Amino acid sequence: MTTPIPQAVIDLVPLYAEVALLIGACAILLIDMFLSQGKRSVTYVLSLITLLVCAALSYHDFAAGTTVYTFNGMFVSDPMSNLLKLFTYLAVGLTLVYSRQYADDRGMLSGNLGGEFYVLALFAMLGQMVMISGSSFLSVYLGVELMSxxxxxxxxxxxxxxxxxxxxxxxxxxxxxxxGFLLYGISMLYGATGTLDIAKVATAVAAGTIKPTILVFGLVFLVAGLAFKLGAVPFHMWVPDVYEGSPTAVTLLLGGAPKIATFAICIRLLVEGLLPMAVDWQQMLMVLAVMSLAIGNITAIAQTNLKRMLAYSTIAQMGFVLLGLLAGVAGATDRTGAASAYSAAMYYTITYVLTTIGSFGMLMLLSRAGFEAETLNDFKGLSKRNGWFAVVMSILLFSLAGVPPMMGFAAKFSVLTAVLGTGQIWLTVLAVMFSLIGAFYYLRVVKVMWFDEPVDNAPIVVKGDMSFALSLNGLAIVALGVLPGPLLAACLKAMTLTLNT
Structure with missing residues (x-):
């Protein structure tokens, strides 16, 4: 006679990746306590191994292509969540590789701090995974707070x-x-619908029996909280100051994987939960997108500090993500059209993360103990100091600017195609105009790298793992730009399967 599997174990099956990450992070924290200062590399290796284990578990679920709900519908494992988690692991893994030497030079891996940098990065990622798979307002908010x-x-x-x-x-x-904005919006929607389950909220709103005033007020606060996490105008005021003031390794943790998680909760809350109110939130996202494109690109021109420049670049790039999200509303009754637009926004988010991670990785590459490479002058004459890394940085900047055949061009083209498909020609033209303005400050960095004389002639010392990862990062941007089909198809498949469940 076989023993039945306990329900608690069955409930945990869709969370195997999260459980593995939690166990790994706690184990790394305990092991690190007994490591001497010179053996901190053990923590680094264990962190990467934990990411690989989680990636294997998520890939298995993604390949299965199934959607599974657990914990009374509070957590979902579906194709979209599993694909986004795979890129979250990649983003955090690259961040740890790029920041290893930088963090060590600044005492972030020694003394009383120990391996807390790695453990906190893993716990932040755990929060992002909960955000990505949250199917209840409560679980989404818990993920947001764990990450924050x-x-x-x-x-x-x-x-x-x-x-x-x-x-x-x-x-x-x-x-x-x-x-507070996010929680207040959630509380108003809960008060109006009587449930925190995202699917049940969608059903209640679609019934049309709730006063629209309460729903719109809740939606406004909800969008404000999401816009802050994305760094969209006018909720962008924290981005330049925090990006500049944080250690570059932490800036990378802020500007990379969290954007993937925020994109996921935008889909969960707005598309899966509040699609019947699409006309309302589409107008809000349109305003946020246009302001982000305008202020992000124009303000970045005046920046000489590259961390601030990349911060304003992030604001502008999030404008394109919002364009993809609002373009899907036109296909609200046509699942194929909606999935195409949302998959374009997903592809753009992934592109942004991979490119931005490489850009900040280059800042850490040129930094050394007692010196932060974060101004335009620090990149002068880079081609004369190290030609290969000048090529890699040029690829990354061209991608951010949307120059073909880089990955950024394919991402911008897919989003603009989706927006054009809704008939909003003026919005497409506006986005192209602001992209042309944005190209100036990216190409300015390329110019000083190749045509100016170096201000700093100190040798560039790079560890093997960082050199390999940065080179691979740059080459991937080119490869995924020349052949964007497979990743675009994966995004479309994931989004189509998720929306049709």
């Missing part, structure tokens, strides 16, 4: 650095305000 609290601590990890401490305070205060 870990990132607050990471920004302030260099307690002796006043810039980092100031950035942490700004991020904490404004982040708490944004969390």
């Amino acid at each position: 609290l870990s990132l607050y601590a990471l920004v302030a990890i260099r307690r002796d650095n006043h810039k980092a401490t100031e950035a942490a305070m700004k991020y904490f205060i404004l982040g708490a305000l944004a969390s």
Whole structure:
């Protein structure tokens, strides 16, 4: 006679990746306590192994292509969530590789800090995974807070650095305000519908029996909280200051994987939960997108600090993500059209993350103990100091600018095609115009790398793993730009299967 499998075990099956990450992070924290200062590389290797295990589990679920709900519908494992988790692992893994030497040079891996940098990064990623798979307002919010609290601590990890401490305070205060917006919006929607389950909220709103005033007020606060997490105008005020003030390794953790998780909760909350109110949130996203494209690109021109420039670049790039999200509304009754637009936004988000991670990786490559490479002058004459890495940085900047045949061009083209498909020609033209403005500040960096004389002639010392990862990152941007089909098809398949469940 076979023993029946306990229900608690069955409930945990869709969460195997999250459980493996939690166990791995806790084990790494305990092991790190007994490591001497010179053996901190063990923590680094264990963190990467944990990511590989999680990636294998998520890939297995993605290949199955099934959608499974657990914990009374609070958590979902579907094709979209599993694909986004795979790129989250990649983003965090690259971040750990790029930041290893940088963090060590600045004492972030020694003394009382130990391996907290790696553990906090893993816990932040755990929060992102919960956000990606949350199918209840409550689980989504818990994921947001787990990610945010870990990132607050990471920004302030260099307690002796006043810039980092100031950035942490700004991020904490404004982040708490944004969390309040999000929670207040959720509470109003809960009060109106009587449920926190995203699918049940969609059913209640579609029934048309709820006063629209309450729903619209809740939606406004919800969109405000999401816009803050994306860094969209006018909720962008934290982005430049926090990006500049944080250690570059932490800036990378802020500007990379969290954007993937925020995109996921935009789909969960707005598309899966509030699609009947699409006409309302489409107008909000349109305003946010246009303002983000305008202010992000125009303000970036005046920046000489590359971390601030990339921060404003992020704001502008999020404008394109929002364009993809609002373009899907036109296909609200046509699942194929909607899935195409949302998959374009997903592809754009992945493109942004891979490119931005490489760009900040180059900043850390040129930094050394006691010196931060973050201004335009620090990149002058890079081609004369190291030609290959000048090529890699040029590829990344061309991709951000949307120059073919880089991955960024394919991403912009897919989003603009989706927007054009809705008949909003003026919005497409506006996006192209602001992209042309944005190309200036990217190409300015390329110009100083190849045509100016170097200000700093110090040798560039790169560890083998970082050199390999950065080179691979740059080559992947070109390869995925020349052959964008497979990744675009994977995004479309994941989005189609998710929306049709």
